[in-house]
Amino acid sequence: MDHMSMIEWARAQFAMTALFHFFFVPFTLGMSFIVAFFETIYVKTGKQEWKNITQFWQLIFAINFALGLSTGIIHEFEFGTNWSTYSWMVGDLFGAPLAVEGIIAFFMEATFAAISFFGWKRVSKGVHLASSWLLGIGSNLSALWILIANGFMQHPSNAFENFNIDNSRLEMTNFWQLIAQPVAQVKFLHVVSAGYTLASIFVLGISAFYLLRGKHVEFAKKSAAVAAAFGLISSIFLAVIGDDHAYEVTNTQPTKIAAAEGLYVGKKGAPIVAVGWPKDLKAADVQTNDQAWAFKIEIPHLLSILGKHGVNAYVPGLKDLIDGNKKYGIWPLSKLAEVGQEARTDLKAYHEAKAAGDTAAMQKAKADFYSVVWSDPKLGLKLRKCDLIGYGFFKGKNPDLIHPPVLPVFISFHTMVALGFWFILLFIWAWIAVVKGSFANSTLLQKLAVLSVPLPWIGTSFGWMTAEIGRQPWTVFGVLPTAESATPIALANVQATFFMFLTAFVILGIAELKILFTVVKHGPKGAH
Amino acid sequence: MRKLLALIMVFFGSFLFAADTQLMPNGINPAVHKIDTTWGVIVFFMWPVLIIIAYKFIEFTLKKSGLEKDL
Numbered sequence: 111m112d113h114m115s116m117i118e119w120a121r122a123q124f125a126m127t128a129l130f131h132f133f134f135v136p137f138t139l140g141m142s143f144i145v146a147f148f149e150t151i152y153v154k155t156g157k158q159e160w161k162n163i164t165q166f167w168q169l170i171f172a173i174n175f176a177l178g179l180s181t182g183i184i185h186e187f188e189f190g191t192n193w194s195t196y197s198w199m200v201g202d203l204f205g206a207p208l209a210v211e212g213i214i215a216f217f218m219e220a221t222f223a224a225i226s227f228f229g230w231k232r233v234s235k236g237v238h239l240a241s242s243w244l245l246g247i248g249s250n251l252s253a254l255w256i257l258i259a260n261g262f263m264q265h266p267s268n269a270f271e272n273f274n275i276d277n278s279r280l281e282m283t284n285f286w287q288l289i290a291q292p293v294a295q296v297k298f299l300h301v302v303s304a305g306y307t308l309a310s311i312f313v314l315g316i317s318a319f320y321l322l323r324g325k326h327v328e329f330a331k332k333s334a335a336v337a338a339a340f341g342l343i344s345s346i347f348l349a350v351i352g353d354d355h356a357y358e359v360t361n362t363q364p365t366k367i368a369a370a371e372g373l374y375v376g377k378k379g380a381p382i383v384a385v386g387w388p389k390d391l392k393a394a395d396v397q398t399n400d401q402a403w404a405f406k407i408e409i410p411h412l413l414s415i416l417g418k419h420g421v422n423a424y425v426p427g428l429k430d431l432i433d434g435n436k437k438y439g440i441w442p443l444s445k446l447a448e449v450g451q452e453a454r455t456d457l458k459a460y461h462e463a464k465a466a467g468d469t470a471a472m473q474k475a476k477a478d479f480y481s482v483v484w485s486d487p488k489l490g491l492k493l494r495k496c497d498l499i500g501y502g503f504f505k506g507k508n509p510d511l512i513h514p515p516v517l518p519v520f521i522s523f524h525t526m527v528a529l530g531f532w533f534i535l536l537f538i539w540a541w542i543a544v545v546k547g548s549f550a551n552s553t554l555l556q557k558l559a560v561l562s563v564p565l566p567w568i569g570t571s572f573g574w575m576t577a578e579i580g581r582q583p584w585t586v587f588g589v590l591p592t593a594e595s596a597t598p599i600a601l602a603n604v605q606a607t608f609f610m611f612l613t614a615f616v617i618l619g620i621a622e623l624k625i626l627f628t629v630v631k632h633g634p635k636g637a638h
Numbered sequence: 639m640r641k642l643l644a645l646i647m648v649f650f651g652s653f654l655f656a657a658d659t660q661l662m663p664n665g666i667n668p669a670v671h672k673i674d675t676t677w678g679v680i681v682f683f684m685w686p687v688l689i690i691i692a693y694k695f696i697e698f699t700l701k702k703s704g705l706e707k708d709l
Contacts, residue, residue, distance in 0.1 A: 143689060143692075147692075147693055147696055150693065151696075151697075151700070151706065151709065154708075154709055155706065155708045155709065157708070160706075250685070254682075265671075267671060267673055269672070269673045270673070286675065287673050287675060289678075290673070290675035290678035290679055290682075291673045291675070291678055292673070292674055292677045292678045292681060294678070295677075295678040295679075295681040295682045296681055298681075298682070298685070299681060299682075299684060299685060299688075302685065303688070306692070331705060332700075332705050332706070335696075335699050335700055335703055335705050336696050336699075336700070338699065339692070339695045339696040339698070339699035339700075340692050340695075340696055342695075343688070343691060343692045343695050344688075344692065347688055351681075351684075354681075357670075358670065360667075361666065361667035361669075361670035361671075362666055362667070362670055362671060363666075364661075364664075364665035364666065365665070378658070415653055418667075419652070419653055420653055420658075421653050421654050423658060424658050426661065426665045430665070431664075431665050438658070438660060438661045439660040439661050439662070439663065440661055440662075440663065440664075440665050441663035441664070445663075446663060446664060483663075484662065484663050486660075486662075486668045489668050489669065489672045490672070491662075491668050491671060491672055493662065493663065498663075498664075501664075541699065544699060544703050544705075545699060545702050545703050546703075547703060547704065588664055588666075
């Protein structure tokens with residue numbers, strides 16, 4: 111029990127750090143390019159007012175940039191302090207993209223941030239502009255490498271990793287397959303386009319705030335025009351790539367999508383629940399999907415269409431993933447756990463034989479460990495016992511531990527999607543108003559833009575929660591359970607650092623908001 | 639344009655006739671589990687295309703709205 115409590119505290123600490131870090135990351139991803147856009151317009155037109163606009167938004171960007179960087183570094187330490195089993199077991203795979211991020215993107219960002227923030231009077235216009243663009247590209251490339259690492263956690267594959275029986279670690283076998291896997295690339299585009307949408311709403315909202323107050327009118331009109339155009343393109347793209355992301359998730363993490371849609375009993379032509387409240391029941395207590403909902407309004411077939419690209423395609427439910435479904439080739443969890451347990455036994459036998467110097471027993475245990483238990487010759491895929499080793503941890507456990515909790519995943523996923531559609535509507539309205547020249551007079555639109563400023567932060571946080579809670583009970587999906595990933599340290603240590611970080615985040619958060627409000631209140635220099 | 643529309647129609651039309659696939663023991667779709675690096679690379683290059691289109695659209699918006707003619 112103490113062990114579980116420690117894991118829950120470690121998870122809470124990581125979630126708190128991630129959420130706090132993620133307040134700054136998407137903003138940085140989007141603002142870096144918005145600043146580059148403004149500066150490009152300044153260089154092309156040579157007008158001082160565009161320089162003022164650039165410098166104002168750059169100042170806001172710089173405040174967030176510093177905090178985003180510093181909170182990201184805390185994560186790296188938490189991998190060591192609280193998640194050392196995870197780091198030790200998958201460090202070769204997870205660490206490589208993080209190292210590339212640190213060496214290339216991080217240094218690229220740091221170098222060009224210095225020139226872009228402090229080099230206005232020190233370098234030529236062209237060099238400065240190039241630095242601003244390279245800062246944006248570097249910031250986004252940082253996200254790329256982080257999401258490649260996260261893509262591995264969401265969708266590991268023996269196409270790029272292998273379980274080394276000698277050291278019991280996952281080792282990389284193909285770097286290219288790791289970085290170019292669609293799960294990671296789609297995730298990257300989804301996150302960066304969410305960042306562009308978030309930053310655009312911020313710029314639109316602050317511009318609307320100035321217009322409502324009748325201050326800095328020309329500055330606000332021009333800023334709003336850029337934000338509306340960038341936001342419109344980004345929010346539409348966010349929905350399109352979000353659809354592809356949902357397709358990848360449906361097909362590679364069936365427990366996540368089943369939880370996100372409260373789908374207990376798998377079906378052909380599966381619906382999406384547009385509005386509803388799931389009861390979060392145990393799978394064994396549910397016989398029909400209707401039982402699992404307090405109320406719901408469904409859109410028939412939509413989950414099959416979006417998730418499987420087939421009107422009547424079959425989507426497995428949580429019960430199918432626990433009890434199995436012979437027709438579609440899904441094994442019951444008990445069988446997966448049995449094979450996983452066999453892999454653990456083979457691993458133990460191999461090391462015992464190695465210690466005893468029994469070569470024949472070593473070879474037998476090794477052959478068993480790597481034996482193929484499932485294959486698809488047409489696609490050239492195979493699953494070996496060792497690929498299912500993670501399921502061994504669930505042998506004899508409560509079967510509902512194999513899927514994430516339904517309620518938080520459903521709420522976070524659906525809130526994120528609903529907000530995404532609101533952003534598209536807001537940007538369509540704002541863009542039309544900008545082009546017609548009525549944005550400065552539309553009080554309702556301006557008020558909605560101001561009220562919408564916090565919403566993308568809620569949306570991106572919920573998106574991240576869908577991804578990370580939805581992946582449970584695994585740190586590496588299907589390979590390494592969260593419960594086995596933590597450092598075996600005393601509960602008090604994790605609690606102490608949790609409250610230490612919480613205090614630091616509260617102080618930093620207040621300081622950040624205070625600086626931000628002061629800058630916004632003061633407004634741009636030289637504005638009308 | 640016609641070819642593009644035809645392609646889109648064929649893509650969505652295929653949804654009507656999509657056959658059920660056998661899944662892997664853990665419920666993963668084997669066709670998606672097999673890593674398609676070509677698609678991954680195409681997805682990655684959508685990123686610079688998105689940024690370029692976004693900038694061009696910003697210029698278009700500024701000109702069309704009359705907020706900046708000198709672009």
